[in-house]
Amino acid sequence: MRPTVDFLLFDWLRVEALTRRDRFAEHGRETFVSVLDMCERVAREEFAPHNRISDVEEPYLEDGRVVLPAAALSTSRAYLATGMMTATQDADAGGMQLPFVVDRAANAFFSMAANALFGYPMIAAANASLLMAHGTPRQKEAFAGAIYGGRAFGTMCLSEPQAGSSLSDIATRALPDGDGYKDDPLGPRYRLRGTKMWISAGEHELTDNIIHLVLAKAPDEDGKVQPGVRGISLFIVPRFMVDERGEKTGARNDVALVGLNHKLGNRGTVNTLLNFGEGRFPVPGGDGAVGYLVGKVGQGLVLMFHMMNEMRIEVGLGATMLGMAGYLASLEYARQRPQGRPVGPAGKDPSQPQARIVEHADVRRMLLAQKAYCEGALALELYCARLVDDQKTAGPEEAAQAGLLLEILTPIAKSWPSEWCLEANSLAIQIHGGYGYTRDFSVEQYWRDNRLNMIHEGTHGIQALDLLHRKVRMQEGRAMALLAARVRDTITRAWGVEGLRDHASALDGALAELLEATTSAWEDASPSQALANATPYMQGFGHVVLAWLWLDVALAACDIADDMLREGKLAAARYFFHYELPKIHAWLAVAARRDLTCHDLDERCL
């Protein structure tokens, strides 16, 4: 895994070039390497040993308090000690100004080691990042500062029991907290009432406080709540009340735990149902939980989704690393487990010793498929992370292009690993046989943990609508055209390379098919008809993107000196082109011809 990370970062994405930019000028290959070394080591030593226990010792309630697996505290502290919480932040604010792409690569080791335990600091860091981007100086100091100082963790409170995919239907309400509500040093002060569902890390005692970031509907200057998402604002709601420097006053805020969700996997991250302002912990002066507005009224979804691309890369990377963990576990198993004999010309010879299962072609197929899925997904996530850096630090034109590419690739970065690295986890179980179906081996947990990723942070179906409804058509198709141009660049470079020409030709055909399906899907169509096959369309789109990345990675791999590393990348690329890319026809065809089998179905026929 580490040689692959190094190859992707340094040889393929050439991240050293980033150090020529002002923001990253203090860095060099050696600082990147040392961050990777540290994270790899801490993940292996401090996180990995606790992954199973975080599943078995599921969080529970005792006298109204949440009891977490003990390892949640030790891993959170170990993570805080690495300094990675602020790695991408400004040096002025105590950060390292590390490129996002290196930061994500380094954090990937924690996802692989114990994804559910990594959830606590990871969500807190995302929360603090949002405040650093959009909070007032006082909000940054009081709330992000508490998180960076290890005194608080954070949450993102979006969903409600009746509003998951449909955020415009949230019912949590925020009202100004009295006449002087605008004068609070921590920001305009509101009172919130409502219920939030699926809140990861929503209640625990790992830290002294918890900083909830809460979406709620608030009235505008005219006292009216705008309909739909325009009515949504963003609030900071601390579990314990704080003074203007973020120090706890000792009083509770009116945030009450209603209960825990008991999940299929990812159990180590406690998942909660929270009531805001139900009156269990009344705060004098009014009814409701106290919250401080971030940005302006009505900006809630915009602010929250400002970080959406990065958060979706994070989910995709988590899915990728669960896949990778299963791949490596099953590879190790396959190299040691003897079972059966390959079929020779005269059948099988029982007098021979059993073969190790890695010697069976079908097992190698399952291993190579996992490698193609997981290393391909890792390339995708790191490519997107590099785009985030470019969007923020490259020259204006390159930055604009990076932003556009990021828009169109984000639904793939979120959805593709969620689907295919889950499939990788299933193959890892299959290689283990009956043992893989037991809880004595790690692979069944990876499979359960990974099933979450097609659901949260925008379901598969939501990603597909985002892609086909908005992204491929944004700015009159400019993002799509830009992506196609990048794909063609790779094809052009690969034409001249022996052994990659067939792949280049296959990708050329696949790209044409994708572009045609995109046009046909929308031709003279109502949105509901065009979008009826958005998910198969996204599956086809995703496989074309992955084929492109594999070809691009293969081009870079040709220069690797290590024979096995190089041949491994080329074999995985070959697997992807031979076994996976041809699947796109079935998916794209229904989108291209706007198959209405499902659209027109009378539900009474089901």
Added chain:
Amino acid sequence: MRPTVDFLLFDWLRVEALTRRDRFAEHGRETFVSVLDMCERVAREEFAPHNRISDVEEPYLEDGRVVLPAAALSTSRAYLATGMMTATQDADAGGMQLPFVVDRAANAFFSMAANALFGYPMIAAANASLLMAHGTPRQKEAFAGAIYGGRAFGTMCLSEPQAGSSLSDIATRALPDGDGYKDDPLGPRYRLRGTKMWISAGEHELTDNIIHLVLAKAPDEDGKVQPGVRGISLFIVPRFMVDERGEKTGARNDVALVGLNHKLGNRGTVNTLLNFGEGRFPVPGGDGAVGYLVGKVGQGLVLMFHMMNEMRIEVGLGATMLGMAGYLASLEYARQRPQGRPVGPAGKDPSQPQARIVEHADVRRMLLAQKAYCEGALALELYCARLVDDQKTAGPEEAAQAGLLLEILTPIAKSWPSEWCLEANSLAIQIHGGYGYTRDFSVEQYWRDNRLNMIHEGTHGIQALDLLHRKVRMQEGRAMALLAARVRDTITRAWGVEGLRDHASALDGALAELLEATTSAWEDASPSQALANATPYMQGFGHVVLAWLWLDVALAACDIADDMLREGKLAAARYFFHYELPKIHAWLAVAARRDLTCHDLDERCL
């Protein structure tokens, strides 16, 4: 579900025609219906309420004894009371002489209601059936009689820790028990020593005794153990010693529980590791557990696999019904859950009430996919079960043809539902969104339970080798030719039917592609090269078989009077032809051109 079962049995498979055969002459539609009614009712009332508890209250050890979920006893008794244990047995032996196809359809309700709890009587019935087919009269009376009388349940002990897929490597040994070993009224008496792994229902106290059927290597008349599978014999090893009528003598046999396996799913069926003859419960007169030979020395695998087709249909049907349970749960959820709004020409209108999610085309796609997978799989299993009846009770030529078809379809009957009804379960989770990821809803359990089915009773890879190595080539390709002829019959009939002609044409092309891939795979190839892509080949084969069955079912559906039932079958068939059948190209192409990407891969590249 019930209308679909009735339609498949009576309208499509025309099971009433079976009553014209002597064996089934006492039956009529009304007796079939009453069996189905009874099983549907008992499954709903006595099994379904306990499905979740059988997962949560996983079997555990207490003072060396296995404690099962309490419901295991009540469900086993309820099942025994139905008389279904002996439903297919001769009337002389207390059976109903029910056709196997009706028996399986009726038992399917128990699989759907609580698959893990159904495991106890189901495995016992399979054990007793084997004894009824191959035991001596005394063995039938003493052992099968004990099972049918509710005094014992049974097991199948094949695998060992070092020998799962590779049964020729089992290490359990059986030696004649003294000079007079041939004179025991219960059969030639042996002493067994060895360890058996993955033994479902291997230890419990649901019944007074447990009848283990154990594969072990025993010396032949010359005192030599033949190499490989020819050295394997089959033994009856009761947990408690019995007299010649099968009554317990009060003494233990030397069968010791080593431990329980803790599984991902299917937890209600206790899964054990057993030691035979370790000396914990010595039986005077020698060392080892006492076992009675069934059939002749060296026939073990032949006898065990005599029932293999039926057992694999059983596994396929279990996978199917787990899929069906998830389909029905997600359909009910989709009809009730409001969330979001379809996209209209002007986007979404938040002032409108939320739509039920069944109104979203993508949700209907996920429901229709489940329906196509699960009802298609049910058609496959019932078709195969009907072949079992034909093989046993039709005229000689029809019986021979049925046997041949059964041989080639069995790997599909086992593997296809294991793969695609698992996918259905994943779609059922997806429809539930976050709720589907919690243990408050049933669908996550179905998904975990179903993951077993690609592993046990011959893994996916083993099924694929069986299909491409043996079945498509058996008798110089006669089974394949017969299947192709049946497919062509259906195509011919469908040509004349408006609305089915396109499907017929697509199936015609798919069949040609399959036949060509079959030939190409073996052309001038070594077995290891031909078989390198056996699994993708089987996936393509399976989808062609399912397309054929859906077309055949659609033909029968045209005559259904109930509009919604008819249109539902036609829509599912259309879904399968439009969305699923085109996937075969990717799978069959690698087999046809003998892609050696995986075969030739140096394992050090992984």
